[in-house]
Amino acid sequence: MKKIAKFLILVLIVCTFGACSKNSTAVQSANNADNNKKITVTDGMKRKIELSKPAEKVLTNYPIAVQILCALDKQDNILGADGNVIKNPLTFSPKAGSSKTAASNDINVEQVIAAKPDLVIIYKKNKEIVPKLEKSNIKVFVVSAENLDELKSTVKDLGILTGKEKKSEEFMEYYTKKLNFIDTKLKVVDQKNRPKVYMAGGGLYLAPGKNMFQNSLIELAGGTNVTGSLSSNKWSQVSAEQLISWNPDVIIxxxxxxxxxxDVLNNSALKDISAVKNxxxxxxxxxxxxxxxxxPQTILGIMWLSTKTNPELFKDIDITKEVDDFYQQFYGTTYTKLGGTLD
Known part of the structure; x- marks a missing residue:
């Protein structure tokens, strides 16, 4: 499997909403009443987004937004993609795909306008295009998901905007259940006795500070981030000497x-670090x-990391089964079938 990298995607997702044949008259009346209601949410830039009905045509250049949409609806109806696309099984359905490539990672505003989407979802770093799209009466939802609460809020809001509230509620219930399970297990571990964890980002000596998502992930998994005193909201450069002085119990x-x-285990300079020795x-x-x-898969990262920070507490957890069950529930297939591994 290829790893998701930086890429541009403009995805057209068509969702169909229909009434069940049983009690169709009553259901249709309810649907008509619902359609008269305004749909309102607040996006990641604190902007009020209002739709007259659930969005059926959605365009996004943000891979995580596509993953969320797929998790909400187990999408297999992505009709096409425009851009330098990495065909990831959780981004595109087997029916999808495009041979087109983009010259850059910039959003093509003209193409977006021409597609006449009901909703455009962008990452906050692309916020400068919002006025251009709104000038053409296109609704834009800006995503800011830099922590777990923001991620959950984004899932909830996209569920509302696309008429998939029940699925988003199912997702939230799953998260709440698993986080509560982990938290309950960890209550027996005193905060000062939690294992020290070092996480390497874009290189061995790039580490997350307290304002980064990875810091909260480590803490939720029952560890203490040894670089948690760093205040940067970006990956911070550290030295081998600092890493040695922190002496982490676990290195991720x-x-x-x-x-x-x-590479770490064979690094003679790091041989005295507890994580390396053990x-x-x-x-x-x-x-x-x-x-x-x-x-969406962040909860799997928390569960997996919990088994590494506190293996005795979570020795009864079959992490492969947990992962496969999640993928089956929210993507309609298992992680194993997609070729995923836990190495």
Whole structure:
């Protein structure tokens, strides 16, 4: 499986909404009443977004937004993609695909306008195009999902905007249940006795500070981030000497770090670090999508990391089954069938 990288996608998702044959008259009346109601949410820039009915045609250049939409509806009806696309099984259905490529990662405003979408979803770093799209009466939802609460809020809002509230509620219930389960298990571990965790980002010596999503992920999984005193909201450069002085019990290597666990274990300069001596250096899943990012699979990253920080507490957890069950519930297939591994 190819790892998700930076890429541009303009996805047209068509969702069909219909009444059941049983009690069709009553259902149709209810649907008509619902259609007269305004749909209102607040996006990641605190902007009020209002639709007259659930969005049926959605365009986005943000891969995580596509993953959320797929999780909400188990999408297999993506009709096409425009851009330099990496065909990831959780981004596009088997029916989808495009041979077109884009010259850059910029959003083509003209193409978006021509597609006449009901809703455009963008990442906040592209916020400068909002006025251009709104000038053409196109509704734009800006995503800011830099922590777990923002991620959950985004899922809820996209569920409302696309008429998939029940599915978004199912997603939230899953998250709440699993987080409560982990938290209950961790109550027996005193905060000062929690294992010290070091996470490597874009390189072995790039680490997350207290304002980064990865910091909260480590804490939710029952660890203490050794770089949590760093105040930057970006990956911070640290030295080998600092890493040695922190002496982490566990070292986590991200998929995009360019480093393998064996590289750390074979590094003679780091041989006295507790994690190295005890061979507790792990590669964070997954090759399909990075579980340390604010995406639907984040809960899997928390569960997986819990089994590494406190293995005795979570020894009864079959993490592969947990992961497969999640993918089956929200993507209609299992992680194993997609070729995902937990190495």
């Amino acid at each position: 290597i991200t998929q995009y770090s360019g480093v393998k666990p064996q 061979k507790k250096v792990y590669l964070m899943p997954s090759k399909i999508s990075s579980w340390d990012m604010p995406c």
